[in-house]
Amino acid sequence: MPPWSAEEFEALLREKGTSYHIYHPFHVMMAEGRLTRSQLQGWVANRFYYQIAIPVKDAAILSNCSDREIRREWIQRILDHDGYAQLGDGGGIHDPGGIEAWIRLGEAVGLSRDDVTSLRYVAPAARFAVDAYINFARQRPWQEAVASSLTELFAPHIHQQRIDTWPTQYPWVDTAGLQYFRNRLTQARRDVEHGLRFTLDYFSQSRALQQRALDILQFKLDVLWALADAIMLSQCEVHIAGPRELGARAQ
């Protein structure tokens, strides 16, 4: 089987968006305004564990990568999340970074800074899902870890959805707290441009390699889905309504 063309391969990567966590029952509830204040707080508190994992994951990619040009591009992601304090006057940049923006989102939904940063509300299964992503980046070649970042193809949609719906669905949330989502609209588009270009090229030599990239993207989608499952089980009473057949895929 010859490799797919770049257009076909990109289309297959984008098709994976059908299993993005925007379709998870908990995220559907969120977008429809059906979460309680406590449930929205629980989401922000649990998801913080993912936020703090991002620069650790990106540092793992740098540590596995001997290509200076790639590192010079990729380091931007760590700066985006950790902020620029370490550059003295920040070279004129005064961005406190995505982790700080997420803490402010926590405050906007009524959590204290300590509620968020202590990790006291993080469900164990949320840690296991996020840690799977960190360990993937540590243990696999950096090119595979780059491919795993491609869930950012689908992120602007979910960020925009929150910016659009929260002010009416959750009017008690201080809209200043939504700055994280606004920042990520721009950053995720730029990041995915780089990651996608790299993936289309690096994995293009064989159909098997392209399939590997698709499997890696599925792994990352599974991480986000499992994170949503963990948050759902920690923030919702659930009843077992009936059996599901072996091999049926959750939707």
Added chain:
Amino acid sequence: MPPWSAEEFEALLREKGTSYHIYHPFHVMMAEGRLTRSQLQGWVANRFYYQIAIPVKDAAILSNCSDREIRREWIQRILDHDGYAQLGDGGGIHDPGGIEAWIRLGEAVGLSRDDVTSLRYVAPAARFAVDAYINFARQRPWQEAVASSLTELFAPHIHQQRIDTWPTQYPWVDTAGLQYFRNRLTQARRDVEHGLRFTLDYFSQSRALQQRALDILQFKLDVLWALADAIMLSQCEVHIAGPRELGARAQ
């Protein structure tokens, strides 16, 4: 605060049994005979991923341990799960090991060997929970990994429960397939004897160290609980029945 006495410390470790997965809704359903054939198959297929992780986890402990005496005891666990083929005539021991016994359990519930060993029915979140255990053993000092094995304190109860209830609750399961549980009754009691003796001694120097051991045991209990959650969500239709307050602990 002085350290707890060995008796107090052991009692606190044993108290952790209240969050053992025997109390998870899916395991309660299993013990009450309420699982369908497909659900029981799903449990066996998913749980196989845990079974194959055990010798990998134990090898990580060996690889981090410079104490030959500990290694000479601990290696027994790898042999128990992988079996003795590698010893030629096995020194007279003809045990194919716990992984093979689990595959036969799979056949006894109506799965093919390939259904089990291909891992095709393993839910992503089940992998993430089990991998958290492997990575803990790889990344933490071996003494902590030994403490994490103490969920075996509670295992004979759940194994005995299956031996007692399956023949009446699931009469279609070939009882020869229950040999894994029968073997583990003896092995788990011997293993936990060693692990408990070590943990009571090694962590006895301060209350803080003893608390660390309790936290590690909780981590491992969380792994098993999250594994049961993953299996439940992959094998059951669930309905969200209402919110759960932030910080409420699942029971």
